[in-house]
Amino acid sequence: MSSEPTNSTAHTERWTATNSAGYAAPAALAVDVVVLTVQDGATRTLVLERSDGALALPGGFVGDAETPQQTVIRKLSEKTGLQEVYVEQLATFAAPGRDPRGWIPTIAYLALMPPGIEPTDPAARWINATDHAALVFDHNEILETALERVRGKLWWSNVAVGILPGEFTLAEARHVYTAIADIDYDPGTFARDIRATGLVAATGRERHDTGGRPASLYTFTEHHPAWGVGRRKRVSNT
Amino acid sequence: MSSEPTNSTAHTERWTATNSAGYAAPAALAVDVVVLTVQDGATRTLVLERSDGALALPGGFVGDAETPQQTVIRKLSEKTGLQEVYVEQLATFAAPGRDPRGWIPTIAYLALMPPGIEPTDPAARWINATDHAALVFDHNEILETALERVRGKLWWSNVAVGILPGEFTLAEARHVYTAIADIDYDPGTFARDIRATGLVAATGRERHDTGGRPASLYTFTEHHPAWGVGRRKRVSNT
């Protein structure tokens, strides 16, 4: 896997490819990943700072014997050390000229991680997902697509399972939902409604370091992507 | 455009490609399109019958100077003569071996058409979208993805604008929604709720061939993809 071309250094020449039938072919198939987490009430995303200072989403080239999702998981493992992450496909960006290195379509993915992951790659760092410097190529558009997706699924699925730890208090869950949806949910109503989705269950244990009455701990009953019963909750004030 | 390799005949050999850096590259980038319409209360999709009798979704190869969506629109124009169709990207399928002709990722698209379009391509025909013979490759999975998508967006967007004619009665709209969602909507409640989305407006004209009291004609106020105010309506009985 170390013999593949790198996606993280500046290009020097334009790549081309021709297939065995004699027609122009894509020079490569790429994946780009929007890794999201919620830390200190803010939605944050992982970027790589390149040698010229430009910021790019993590990504890489898909090998000819793997699925693009395997590429994503492999790359995330390299950058963060995490093996188990929530990953789903977002959309494919393939406009001619989107990548100056050549005809390189990219399949964009959304990945979610619990907060506090320290990147193992020294060029990687977390930035604010909703208020940040411009990214390279069409990566701003990819990031916007990811934020829209996660907001759209927030109350209908267990996406948040990717961000919350295995056990969490309803207050922790509420902070994550608040950061993503940009809505201040009422604590009582939040508890009622998230229980009504049928996606969480109390573990019976409690957390005592909350500064007041101990909080019951909950888990998502499903750790794979799942849909709950529909709630109609707002996810943005705008 | 006639000099490109065809996507509709059986393969004879496996295509490969190598890029200028010496690495394996995709042999081609394809698009496949799920064209949906509603006719006589049934959801129908366009397929091409190949020389060996197998059924495939319409599709083609993306040229190196066009966006995949342009490829889709070009192919649909060839097969049906229609220029203006509702098109949106679904997902990309790129598992190794998905296409026996070689490493050929495909970007799947959803397209919607009004009923009664006669295909110009003699190999093309409409089949039932929810109850049909098996399709080639992973095309069954692509079709399922399309049906899920259109059901998911039905009450939240103006997707149905792609199927309904420019002017339509609320009964016609209700039949389309009924076919897609597989729910028998109450006529009165349907009228109230579709007006509440803010996506339709009465034209002031009427249709008199309904066999009873004339029906008011409506249009979608937006013909480009748009989102209405959220309704929580059910879309499946299962």
Add this chain to the structure above:
DNA sequence: ACAATAGTGTCTTTTAGACAGTATTCT
């Protein structure tokens, strides 16, 4: 006792679903 956080109960408003009943046309 007091502060702090967790959690419950309940009232109001909105909206979905059902359906009775009225309106307008054609034969």
Add this chain to the structure above:
DNA sequence: AGAATACTGTCTAAAAGACACTATTGT
């Protein structure tokens, strides 16, 4: 007149939002 289709009004049940109030801990 009667049949057929279009449309309105209204009742009920469910669910979302707001918020007062109670519960349980640490200091």
